[in-house]
Amino acid sequence: MEHNREFEIDGNSNPIQISRLALDIGGSLIKLVYFSRNSGDDEDPPKDKVGVSNGVNGRLHFAKFETAKINDCLKFISANKLFLGGGFQHQENCTNDRSFIKATGGGAYKFSELFKEKLGISLEKEDEMDCLVMGANFLLKAANQEAFTFLNGQKEFVQIDHNDLYPYLLVNIGSGVSMIKVDGDGKFERVSGTSVGGGTFWGLGKLLTKCQSFDELLELSHQGNNRAIDTLVGDIYGGMDYSKIGLSSTTIASSFGKAISDNKELEDYKPEDISRSLLRMISNNIGQISYLNALRFGLKRIFFGGFFIRGHSYTMDTISVAVHFWSKGEAKAMFLRHEGFLGALGAFMSYESPSLDDLVVNQMVPLPVNASLVTDTNFDPLKEDLNGTESIQCCVYRA
Numbered sequence: 052m053e054h055n056r057e058f059e060i061d062g063n064s065n066p067i068q069i070s071r072l073a074l075d076i077g078g079s080l081i082k083l084v085y086f087s088r089n090s091g092d093d094e095d096p097p098k099d100k101v102g103v104s105n106g107v108n109g110r111l112h113f114a115k116f117e118t119a120k121i122n123d124c125l126k127f128i129s130a131n132k133l134f135l136g137g138g139f140q141h142q143e144n145c146t147n148d149r150s151f152i153k154a155t156g157g158g159a160y161k162f163s164e165l166f167k168e169k170l171g172i173s174l175e176k177e178d179e180m181d182c183l184v185m186g187a188n189f190l191l192k193a194a195n196q197e198a199f200t201f202l203n204g205q206k207e208f209v210q211i212d213h214n215d216l217y218p219y220l221l222v223n224i225g226s227g228v229s230m231i232k233v234d235g236d237g238k239f240e241r242v243s244g245t246s247v248g249g250g251t252f253w254g255l256g257k258l259l260t261k262c263q264s265f266d267e268l269l270e271l272s273h274q275g276n277n278r279a280i281d282t283l284v285g286d287i288y289g290g291m292d293y294s295k296i297g298l299s300s301t302t303i304a305s306s307f308g309k310a311i312s313d314n315k316e317l318e319d320y321k322p323e324d325i326s327r328s329l330l331r332m333i334s335n336n337i338g339q340i341s342y343l344n345a346l347r348f349g350l351k352r353i354f355f356g357g358f359f360i361r362g363h364s365y366t367m368d369t370i371s372v373a374v375h376f377w378s379k380g381e382a383k384a385m386f387l388r389h390e391g392f393l394g395a396l397g398a399f400m401s402y403e404s405p406s407l408d409d410l411v412v413n414q415m416v417p418l419p420v421n422a423s424l425v426t427d428t429n430f431d432p433l434k435e436d437l438n439g440t441e442s443i444q445c446c447v448y449r450a
């Protein structure tokens with residue numbers, strides 16, 4: 052298991068009450084989102100105009116596992132009774148009253164039998180693109196301090212105007228990359244994609260550096276210098292800029308180009324330099340393709356999600372610079388704090404019929420303005436990244 056928030060135990064050592072669980076089972080990672088009611092429900096839920104309580108206070112929890120370690124995920128769900136505490140039961144139209152959970156991503160198909168066999172759970176499949184868009188729209192409308200720009204090491208939160216959100220380009224960088232033009236709730240088109248994504252960085256990086264984990268590879272990139280392997284414009288132009296076409300001497304002319312002329316073997320390069328060049332190559336490429344797609348449809352805003360980003364400064368900086376450079380400052384790259392959880396959040400929100408006796412959790416959108424989703428007060432989004440280690444205080448409204 053990795054990067055999971057310690058499962059909360061209340062004062063009586065009882066597991067917290069989980070009311071809803073949803074999964075996004077991707078090519079690289081499984082993402083879980085689940086809601087827990089506040090223990091003792093000590094905080095008053097919001098009341099309507101006549102003072103009637105119409106919501107349930109609780110927390111949204113986020114967790115992730117490597118897909119290759121799906122058994123750890125199954126154990127986590129089982130040990131913490133994430134589907135029993137409030138898993139939904141089919142009522143009318145029921146297929147023999149089994150519990151089910153909403154799941155999206157390719158693994159919802161691939162591992163369907165495994166969930167049934169090991170946990171007795173049926174996965175109710177939701178379309179991956181639908182879920183990504185639903186999760187992104189929800190976060191952009193309901194969460195405080197969700198979207199931010201990142202340039203020159205500076206993170207700046209962007210105030211989202213709900214009436215001026217669409218259209219935008221959503222670029223989800225998972226194992227592969229999907230580019231989706233979003234025009235409204237449920238209104239979107241996947242306009243492009245590329246197989247050169249997070250899986251490429253991790254896969255090639257693993258082969259070239261012998262790193263054992265993604266975090267190790269990312270950490271290495273911090274210490275590396277891409278000039279050791281990339282051919283820069285200056286390397287070709289005798290140290291000069293090629294200003295006539297807008298290229299400075301430090302611009303990368305050819306990623307990994309030096310490996311041809313250096314007459315070196317793989318072992319002669321430092322793993323940190325390889326990691327840095329690889330990260331830069333992939334981030335740059337995604338930034339450029341994203342911009343070209345934004346240009347195709349006249350979109351000014353590009354939101355980047357997916358776990359490739361991991362709140363990593365160098366990745367975000369490279370993507371931002373690529374978008375800025377190619378669009379001549381016209382388009383803006385923005386990132387999302389819950390970057391990797393868009394699909395899982397979308398699946399979470401796709402539950403339709405409330406059926407719990409005491410805790411009726413319904414669609415979380417639309418939320419009353421200024422109400423429901425406020426970030427954990429102990430969490431400083433400017434300092435920390437969200438990697439599946441925190442929860443969000445929220446209120447879920449009754450139908």
Ligand SMILES: Nc1ncnc2c1ncn2[C@@H]1O[C@H](COP(=O)(O)OP(=O)(O)OP(=O)(O)O)[C@@H](O)[C@H]1O
Pocket residue numbers: 053076077078079080081117156157224225226227228248249250251252253265266356357358359360361391
């Ligand atoms: N701990 C980690 N282990 C493996 N990969 C990680 C980790 N953290 C971040 N990543 C990166 O995130 C990528 C996966 O991102 P994400 O979970 O958004 O996509 P996915 O759903 O697995 O992929 P896809 O949507 O293409 O099926 C990996 O390919 C890797 O680049």
Ligand SMILES: CC(C)(CO)[C@@H](O)C(=O)NCCC(=O)O
Pocket residue numbers: 077078156157179225226227228229243244245246
């Ligand atoms: C296949 C999916 C959608 C699975 O999440 C993703 O990995 C992806 O968008 N890959 C890129 C495929 C392409 O458009 O070339």
